[in-house]
Amino acid sequence: MTTKPVLIDGSWVEADAVGTFQAMNPNTREPMDETYPVSGWGDLDRCLNAATEAAEELRLCPGKDIAAFLEAFAEEIETVADELVEMAHQETALPVSPRLKDVELPRTTGQLRQAAAAAKTGTWRQATLDTQLNIRSGYLGLGPVAVFGPNNFPFAFGSVSGGDFASAIAAGNPVIGKANSSHPGTTRLFGEAALRAIEKTGLPRATVQLIYRTEHSDGVRLASDPRLSALGYTGSRSAGLKLKAAADEVGTPIYLELSSINPVVILPGALLERGEELVGEFAGSCLMGTGQFCTNPGIVFVIEDSNSNKWLEGVTKAFADTAAGTLLSTGVEANLKDGIDELVRAGATRLTPAGEAATDRCSLPNTLLSVSGSSFIEKPEAFQAEAFGNESLIVVCSGLEELVSALRLVEGNLTGCVYSAADGSDDDAYQSVESVLRTRVGRLLNDKMPTGVAVSPAMNHGGPFPATGHPGTTAVGMPASIHRFAMLACYDAVRPERLPSWLQDDPGEELIWRSVDGTYQQGSLG
């Protein structure tokens, strides 16, 4: 069995491998056919050198050329859509339709096209002109970016196809992708499509490079290598924090999306008004994709009364009656089982029957747990440990005061939801909840579950540590996600013809929005 090559400096070459691995089909627990290399440092070293060279060229590349590549890449992806969907289904067990084919793939090509539009107009640069003092500034690509993709979105967050990738490229940086080792075949198909798009559009060949897996120590070494300019990582907290420590020490920007349990507060009036409806809404959101979303509602706060008791019974029944989906891998399965066991050991009560992993595929029964508000307050860390998958913990509080006290102990999360009565009877309670929850979550929702993450300029898929590494940035939503991978570049009295086009009097792109002497405007200086 031959080992698949890696993509370095524009060619598929034999890896400088220190081992090999195979992905597994979670629906069968059988290994996949293809064998992939575990790259040694030599591969990363070559990637860094090639990316460094490509970066100098890319930084000066007109936005329309970057855009042409991103658009060509989206088209190349569409030509191999069936193959991608089938491979991803084999490697992740995520459903073909609607999930992979009708939702995640169009979202992925849509993101690439949004990135193309952003690269073309250049508004993402936040160009700021002081014409009196002749000082002009804006964001500029900063060099080689590494992207480590997660297991749960093989397309939309993929290391050479997803949001971090699209953002880094749009800013004019070369990307070194490290595949998630649960879906190397899917990532390979993206790498092949990217190289075809590079060839068609003439960007530097090292604009996109791909390796499949490294030793952990080499990942850390990559994060601290002076040739690396920034890093995007989506995945587990423990691995992410090791990369963060390495990058922080050398001052390299790192953008993390780590664990998040996404607190949901359901106030009494909402349960009185529409408790039954909220059974379906919550269970549907929590079990969708077998609970394997970064924004899965993993913890719910309610106040004990007859309506919340009834709601809890309804959700318990819904969890028990819904067939458990397949999990992404044996690793996810084992972590979920451990996570549930730890919550139970900490004092959570199982509302759904305990069950064993399925033998024929990666799966655990849908699990609903509950704990009292006072117990949560006693051990807030233990009850906020993420159990990634089809599980949720309900915190039943004795009253609003206890609920608010519990919320004060909630860590940084991507999202927070508050359900309240339509008739205004919860409005005072809402204020108390919001004042605590607002600064603990990146996205606050009303009467809506958090699992949909629209790719909108107004989206924030981010939040305070430890959900991410910085509360001021988002991984989803053009153009805000782009300048994470850029530096603020100021030009002070630089001669006009030496300015990048987007800072010249005539920016050469009539759609770019620029702040000129405090006024936003498009087109040439008038």
Place this chain on the structure above:
Amino acid sequence: MTTKPVLIDGSWVEADAVGTFQAMNPNTREPMDETYPVSGWGDLDRCLNAATEAAEELRLCPGKDIAAFLEAFAEEIETVADELVEMAHQETALPVSPRLKDVELPRTTGQLRQAAAAAKTGTWRQATLDTQLNIRSGYLGLGPVAVFGPNNFPFAFGSVSGGDFASAIAAGNPVIGKANSSHPGTTRLFGEAALRAIEKTGLPRATVQLIYRTEHSDGVRLASDPRLSALGYTGSRSAGLKLKAAADEVGTPIYLELSSINPVVILPGALLERGEELVGEFAGSCLMGTGQFCTNPGIVFVIEDSNSNKWLEGVTKAFADTAAGTLLSTGVEANLKDGIDELVRAGATRLTPAGEAATDRCSLPNTLLSVSGSSFIEKPEAFQAEAFGNESLIVVCSGLEELVSALRLVEGNLTGCVYSAADGSDDDAYQSVESVLRTRVGRLLNDKMPTGVAVSPAMNHGGPFPATGHPGTTAVGMPASIHRFAMLACYDAVRPERLPSWLQDDPGEELIWRSVDGTYQQGSLG
């Protein structure tokens, strides 16, 4: 002699002191009259509690109320301007006029007023509205901010008066200021003015708190305290990196302005054209303020020829002929002497005569050093060690190729300047230099020394590590400096009346610029 009180939770109270200290007059080497406390952890603990409470109120405070405070504060400063100037002159030996009275003080009140204008209109929030999906987002104050000010700008970068302070307040955060211990009296006067402005405008009394000095271990403990939301630090690299490590570990945003030697490249055509003019321009910039600017041109790259030799002679003479100014403190004096000695040990040649510190005041002779390009390339780290003060190192390269190779070894800096011929004869060389220098500096200048830092929206007073902690942020220039101290807050389907006013259909401020469905506009949704 009584020890001065600290400002905690709106009152001047006796410190929970672990020691005391006095500032020194660098012009006499005599201690100042006033005695200040070294605060123990108890003071910081009280500050953090009071700031946490104030933060919840401030976050909801209308921008116009924040603006009213900032404006009142600027006025209060002006009423004690003479006292401030005199105290700062005593504590720092910086000249009364024009420096303190006519430049730094107006700049400081100007910054506060720019911050007020920004807080009032709210454009700094980068409000982004997706009206179709009803998702709205923008920057929101995130909680207590600590500001550690530097020794060299007692007003404009002061911990309770400077740019970080103004930015943090404008974003709606309370500030815990730690004075620079070289000018506690100056900082006290600002603290008193701030409290008067708080009383006049009714902001939470803990909006501004002030301590004077802590043990290093307590500073580190503050940086990692979960109640602290962000930290701004301007000062030495070693102390800054300790705070950074502590903040990074707990995911708290920290904004650093550390050492910078601000490379200047003077190309041959410029020296041929106007070598004599450039003698005065460089010597003036380098010796201004006794070289104690963050943007002081500490390293200059030239190519050896008869013009550069002549320029070097001219500069040597100018350095020798200019009276050496007074340094900020005995600490600065000792560090500068050590820094020069280390550069000489590494192989630099002294062009100006070696001299001893003055006995009557803090002062060292103006010092010009030189080194060959090849020596620099051999030991780039040694020759980039900052010698803060009236010193500069000239790197004399054998040709353009060596100069560019040397530049490739330059660390992250705040600024980089390139002087080139007006007739275009240096243009190819400029391209080679720019392509290397651009990503290594935050602000690139043409034919201009870096020591002026205009407070402009287009300014970038930032740059890649180790000049700062992140290449994407600036410490000077409203509104860009403000959202460093904010979180990105997204509202997804949040009911209209629950949105902050600046995200409502009618933002209540006609001057705010918002990005609505991709178009920048002011005023209500149309």
